[in-house]
Amino acid sequence: MALVKPGIAAKRLTSLPSRLLTQVALVANRLVNDGLAAIGARRYHYALLSTLAEFGPSSQASLGRRTGIDRSDIVSTMAELEGAGYVTRLNDPADRRRNLVTITNKGRKRLGELDRELDAIQDALLAPLTISQRERLILLLQKLYARHSEPVE
Amino acid sequence: MALVKPGIAAKRLTSLPSRLLTQVALVANRLVNDGLAAIGARRYHYALLSTLAEFGPSSQASLGRRTGIDRSDIVSTMAELEGAGYVTRLNDPADRRRNLVTITNKGRKRLGELDRELDAIQDALLAPLTISQRERLILLLQKLYARHSEPVE
DNA sequence: CGCATATCAGTAGGACTGAAATCA
DNA sequence: CTGATTTCAGTCGTACTGATATGC
Numbered sequence: 001m002a003l004v005k006p007g008i009a010a011k012r013l014t015s016l017p018s019r020l021l022t023q024v025a026l027v028a029n030r031l032v033n034d035g036l037a038a039i040g041a042r043r044y045h046y047a048l049l050s051t052l053a054e055f056g057p058s059s060q061a062s063l064g065r066r067t068g069i070d071r072s073d074i075v076s077t078m079a080e081l082e083g084a085g086y087v088t089r090l091n092d093p094a095d096r097r098r099n100l101v102t103i104t105n106k107g108r109k110r111l112g113e114l115d116r117e118l119d120a121i122q123d124a125l126l127a128p129l130t131i132s133q134r135e136r137l138i139l140l141l142q143k144l145y146a147r148h149s150e151p152v153e
Numbered sequence: 154m155a156l157v158k159p160g161i162a163a164k165r166l167t168s169l170p171s172r173l174l175t176q177v178a179l180v181a182n183r184l185v186n187d188g189l190a191a192i193g194a195r196r197y198h199y200a201l202l203s204t205l206a207e208f209g210p211s212s213q214a215s216l217g218r219r220t221g222i223d224r225s226d227i228v229s230t231m232a233e234l235e236g237a238g239y240v241t242r243l244n245d246p247a248d249r250r251r252n253l254v255t256i257t258n259k260g261r262k263r264l265g266e267l268d269r270e271l272d273a274i275q276d277a278l279l280a281p282l283t284i285s286q287r288e289r290l291i292l293l294l295q296k297l298y299a300r301h302s303e304p305v306e
Numbered sequence: 307c308g309c310a311t312a313t314c315a316g317t318a319g320g321a322c323t324g325a326a327a328t329c330a
Numbered sequence: 331c332t333g334a335t336t337t338c339a340g341t342c343g344t345a346c347t348g349a350t351a352t353g354c
Contacts, residue, residue: 006302007218012203012268017275017287018181019200020294023221025178026321027301028171033343042343047172050165061311065160068176070346075313097311097353115165122170128300129293134170137293140286141173147281148180149159179345186319195319214335223322228337250329250335 028125035121041114044069044077049086049111052103059098086110181278188274194267197222197230202239202264205256212251239263 239260
């Protein structure tokens with residue numbers, strides 16, 4: 001928790017879109033990190049468990065592409081999740097380069113806990129906005145993200 | 154530059170507001186960091202120089218409150234900016250605990266360079282949106298940030 | 307061979323903490 | 331004494347790079 005009472009910021013900064021995004025993302029990340037840390041989790045755990053739950057057993061490389069998490073960070077996070085019993089890693093007999101990662105029942109229960117925690121966090125984050133403002137914000141962010149994660153040409 | 158072709162993400166993730174914010178902020182930060190690094194600058198430089206230009210000579214503590222930058226990071230960044238000749242630090246005769254930081258003419262010129270660089274970056278970032286969508290996004294983010302940086306009660 | 311996968315070691319900037327020294 | 335300011339020495343999670351080993 002940071003939270004020093006802020007002063008009045010320079011106009012150049014308060015109207016700079018990239019900075020607004022960073023500052024609001026920082027607020028969101030503080031809420032998410034604190035909330036997840038309270039139950040012993042991190043953002044990467046949620047991203048990986050929810051991807052495994054939706055798409056089924058996957059290689060680590062595929063998980064990296066779907067979540068945007070670096071291959072290198074997948075490795076260490078997978079070790080954590082496996083250690084906690086939330087996933088299993090087996091060598092894929094069809095392609096022995098791959099680790100086939102599978103979510104366990106314990107992992108599914110864990111995902112449920114994380115879902116509930118994150119729901120509460122989203123509410124806290126978006127509390128200042130009306131329902132239709134929240135929808136608009138989400139659509140605008142999705143549009144921005146979609147265009148910027150496409151191959152640019 | 155990261156840029157691995159992304160896969161299809163889990164629905165839980167693509168609709169999670171905190172994650173959308175983080176992902177778009179990440180895009181913005183990559184653009185900003187790369188653009189500023191190309192001319193030897195960092196985000197903190199812009200935040201501090203623009204605050205000094207708008208509010209005049211300030212203590213480091215005041216700069217920290219206005220920019221949201223931690224007191225500890227102000228110290229090291231100020232050393233960089235002073236080393237480059239963009240600011241001067243004098244002991245405030247009126248309160249000898251304080252460093253009175255003042256932007257130099259060279260610092261003002263530098264701020265102009267950073268302004269131009271950042272203008273181009275904002276255009277690239279917001280290119281997928283229409284003008285009125287950009288305005289709406291900015292308003293929504295400002296509202297969120299304002300409410301979350303107020304004393305909560 | 308080229309290419310993908312998994313792993314490890316390490317880097318970099320950003321956010322933050324705790325403690326010390328100084329002074330209002 | 332309390333409280334503000336500056337500074338230093340770290341920690342932490344995130345994003346990322348480079349190299350290596352292995353297998354398709």
